[in-house]
Amino acid sequence: MALLEVKDLRTSFHTEDGIVGAVDGVSFSVEKGQTLGIVGESGSGKSVTCLTIMGLNAKRNTTSSGEAIWKGKNLLTTKPRELREIRGNDISMIFQDPMTSLNPVHTIGKQLIEAVQLHRDVSNRVARARSLELLKAVGIPYAERRIDDYPHQFSGGMRQRVMIAMALINDPDLLIADEPTTALDVTTQAQILTLMKRLQEEFGSAIIIITHDLGVVAETADDVLVMYGARVVEHASVEELFNRPQHPYTWGLIGSLPRLDIDVERLIQIPGQPPSLLRPPRGCRFHPRCSYVMEVCKTTVPELLPTQREPDHLQACHLDEETKDREAAKLLESMMAEAG
């Protein structure tokens, strides 16, 4: 049985301009100990999907429907008190910006101890020992001394390590990482990703990693969900996605990956702007930017269907599979060729 099963999740925000459908019918599942990558541009609904599962959207102007089944409970209808017991204990989350995600007026030790004591009835000494253990596990040097330091005394990478320590402190079954490396410099990014992979083996947590960086996905994920305009456009294992990408948007993402080994004039980019979720385009939401657009794309929403060759590879595009295989092969070939 899947650890987390999300079915037809929908979230909309009521703004002064109208209703923004930030997540529109998203379904996926996460298996124990596995890593799911969610990829998409800013505003594609990837973060909101996870915030909805965690119940962390602002309550005032948000409505959600669908299901997120966790251990037989639908998280969307769970009472706030029960949800609080799950948050930070069974499911924990780390965020994009480590510079602002820690409270500046408390020592990191105090914040780690708080995380322990919110879920375990233990003394300060025990909680502190556990905090130290985690700080060492995430590779904070001189942890005994640094536990009493304040967030501003740490670098960005070190703060993200502290956030990871805080997320793992109660041994969660699922860790949601919302763009955990976006705000960090490249060398630190690699360190943090390696750390997360190592800790996943150690703690056995499943991970949902949200990113706009296909490189991060290639390195960490088992399964990949590609989101565009609040919907899932492609869902496949990481090998399938990179070997036989089926959606023109995914092709665009792969094609726009910067590479060090080849010399290009400029990066290939997907033309146009991400769609407005206030007034999304009719039919396939990618059609205004798609170079394979057909008449049907402008009127009919493509369903998320399995490919003929691989039933676990889901995609939502009206193109026939033969064309898609051919185009995907061409894209990969051209990238290989350029790579020499």
Place this chain on the structure above:
Amino acid sequence: MFRYLIRRILWAILLFIIITFVTFVIFFMGPNDPARAQCGGDQARPACLKLVTEHYGLNKPLYVQYWRFFDRLVVHQNLGYSYANGSSVNQTIAKAAPVTASLVFGGAVIWMMIALSLGVYSALRPRSLLDRTAMVFVLIGISAHPVWIGLIFEYVFGVKLGWTPIANYANFFGAPAGSGLPGGPWQWFYHMILPWFTFALLFAALYVRMVRANVMETLNEDFVRTARAKGAPERRILVSHVLRNALLPVVTMLGMDIGVALGGAVFTETVYQLPGLGQNLVVGIQANDFATVQGVVVFATVAILLFNLIVDVLYAWIDPRIRLA
């Protein structure tokens, strides 16, 4: 922390010198002749004028006068003697300062209590009935003049309802023997309650908006989301994560506004006939009593500098980013 403190103290001393010098020059440049004031105005006899001028050194150059003044002030802690009636300015201030201090600090406690409760509540429930009512309160508080508010309060609570006295001050430590005046803590409180509210209203109104804005902003901070993701209950988030951060700028403002408030105290003291610094200042200006006016200004300056120093230290204590910088 120690270096920070030293830095702040040196800065306060420099400010003290500058401010006393500027006030001194302003009075010096003024059109009034203090010697004439002392000798009975227009009918002053030349002999008297000469005597007074020489006694106070009024014919000496500016820097000599300032030096005499500064020397007397710093070395002898003496603010001089009134030009109007010759009484010691030190004693005048010693009598008036507790009255003003009662008004300002008591008022500050009330304004912070109103601002915190209303501000935090309206931040948690924006656009609720209470939030909108608070907005009306703010508009009244900012628009209405303290003298007008004072008169209305006196009329309603003092005259119509008869709940409070309408004027005068009662000493906290008991009235001077044989004076027949009311005294003691309860009488003090009873006499101060209307002045406090009158005085607090303007600042309470300003601070409600500030507290509300700060709390709302802090509620949107990433670390608040982190706290929620940890599974912390809302009450704990508010107390432990939101308030302390939201109140940092409020503490800074409070330090600055106590000075402004000291100026505002003049109005409240006048309405309720409280014999405080403000009232002495007004009387002093009307009588061309240079020594008293300057004494009050210097004392107020020192009080504000001292208070700002306390606030700076307090601020460093609650914000580790400053303490450890």
